[in-house]
């Protein structure tokens with residue numbers, strides 16, 4: 001660390017050194033990236049503690065790759081500052097950062113064998129030549145590729161190529177591992193296997209990792225923390241359970257999970273307990289906007305309700321213990337084995353359609369199309385956001 | 389809203405092709421369909437056949453000496469021309485000059501073509517890419533002879549180059565009619581060919597691969613050396629082969645910029661056919677040129693593979 005960087009790191013932590021003596025592994029401050037007038041990333045700020053696994057989740061084009069490329073050093077932020085282990089890195093070129101990256105298209109070297117690919121960063125970073133073969137072997141073993149060391153890249157399967165890319169990014173013991181949707185091209189089974197593999201390796205080496213994906217399931221499965229991005233802005237940073245249960249806004253609520261959107265008007269508000277007047281009638285819900293934006297009776301609002309939080313029961317039979325209960329007609333039934341997916345609609349109101357995931361562990365009942373049913377949920381699960 | 393059929397669902401180009409197909413069916417009925425591939429190959433077969441026949445004629449002529457009394461080729465076959473070719477120091481000098489020149493020009497052209505092709509492929513600005521591409525094609529419209537004369541004007545004793553040097557109190561230097569002038573002209577002539585052969589090989593290298601090399605610790609110099617050059621090898625081989633064969637057989641540049649004193653093989657062959665009218669000797673030199681050229685190309689194939697000329701996509 002240079003003297004200047006040390007001074008700067010000391011400076012920024014001076015006021016509350018007693019409270020937070022640990023320098024975050026990655027610190028992103030007010031970072032923006034503007035391409036010909038268009039902001040691909042705007043006002044991005046977050047800290048990531050050492051050894052954590054962060055996933056940046058967002059739809060295609062939301063600026064995930066751009067953010068990652070700035071951390072890796074391929075692009076310089078238009079504004080803001082990025083620090084790795086307390087050291088500002090904006091002026092540091094990629095080859096002088098200690099950051100390993102696995103690319104969307106892997107970017108392996110096709111003219112080299114698997115072992116040569118893994119040895120490449122060691123050679124470039126001037127490791128002791130006598131130490132290189134043993135270290136390459138160790139990292140190829142880590143990704144279970146020992147027997148394939150001398151294969152060329154095109155002689156390996158897609159999953160094996162993934163493993164070479166991971167070993168190559170890790171072998172020089174970087175401070176930080178970046179993953180730019182390297183699993184997107186794999187079939188589902190292999191992808192889920194590799195997700196757990198990333199998780200295992202990350203825990204084994206305890207390396208700070210930032211993973212980028214548009215796959216919400218992957219984000220929930222592998223991460224310690226999740227950042228949800230949309231149109232270049234960070235919408236929420238939270239652990240996976242909070243991101244799922246306590247979405248910060250309607251976008252996060254709809255992007256993670258299968259979520260019904262119910263438009264309506266607030267007819268009552270007591271603290272964060274609100275009542276939303278919907279086409280189904282008044283529904284009990286919970287106010288989800290951040291503190292400082294309190295609900296106003298009469299304002300237009302949107303309720304977000306996850307498909308698996310809705311209970312379905314034949315009409316007339318009442319499921320006790322639920323805060324809200326409405327009546328609807330089944331218009332579509334999809335039997336998926338482990339669950340049944342219903343589309344239920346208020347008769348003659350196509351905008352008032354709810355998707356319901358049901359697995360009836362007791363009755364094994366499947367409601368037929370056309371049946372009138374009662375749908376119920378708890379106040380906690382209908383999260384209401386203001387429309388502005 | 390009523391569904392309006394989209395115009396692009398059956399584009400004009402398809403209708404044109406339909407008409408062409410209908411026309412073709414009239415001219416060449418379907419039951420002759422098995423003959424179509426042969427028909428399409430016919431021009432190529434004809435060309436190669438003619439070339440083979442004329443090569444045979446030339447080989448035959450090379451085995452007959454010129455009768456200085458009648459100025460007719462001899463009736464009997466003899467290796468006398470070959471014996472003369474190998475014993476005359478001029479032939480050896482011309483041969484070595486062409487060969488050495490071809491190798492030097494190939495090397496220099498590849499070195500100069502790479503940065504041009506790389507800049508053209510990698511520039512983020514479409515305007516720059518177009519400018520570079522147009523600058524590349526302009527010389528093709530001018531032609532080799534006119535360009536060589538252009539160099540005569542620029543590099544002559546009263547030319548622009550010497551005038552500028554004169555302003556600095558230097559010269560005048562004799563810039564033309566020497567070996568280096570010929571090599572210079574050849575490099576300048578070959579550059580666009582080499583760039584055009586290199587560019588596809590470079591654009592086949594994903595930018596991500598170079599970024600990856602950077603994040604793995606390679607600065608740009610080592611990225612070029614360890615990643616870009618090896619991955620662009622097919623392009624270098626293809627471009628090198630084209631430049632090598634074109635240079636080895638070039639006529640106009642050595643004739644004009646060499647001023648008669650820097651003949652390449654093609655100039656010597658021309659002299660034998662059209663000055664001394666010794667067809668036998670001209671044919672002998674031609675056969676030797678074909679042999680040396682094919683050996684060289686064969687050698688490159690054996691050492692480096694056929695590069696982009698193998699037309700096999702991305703092979704090992």
Ligand SMILES: Nc1ncnc2c1ncn2[C@@H]1O[C@H](COP(=O)(O)OP(=O)(O)O)[C@@H](O)[C@H]1O
Pocket residue numbers: 035036039040058059060061062063064065066067
């Ligand atoms: N080099 C670039 N030049 C111009 N626009 C870019 C460039 N890279 C990304 N963008 C734009 O920035 C936005 C975010 O892109 P990206 O970060 O690749 O999104 P994601 O990885 O989330 O799909 C997109 O609108 C994209 O078109």
Ligand SMILES: [Mg+2]
Pocket residue numbers: 064065066181
């Ligand atoms: Mg991306």
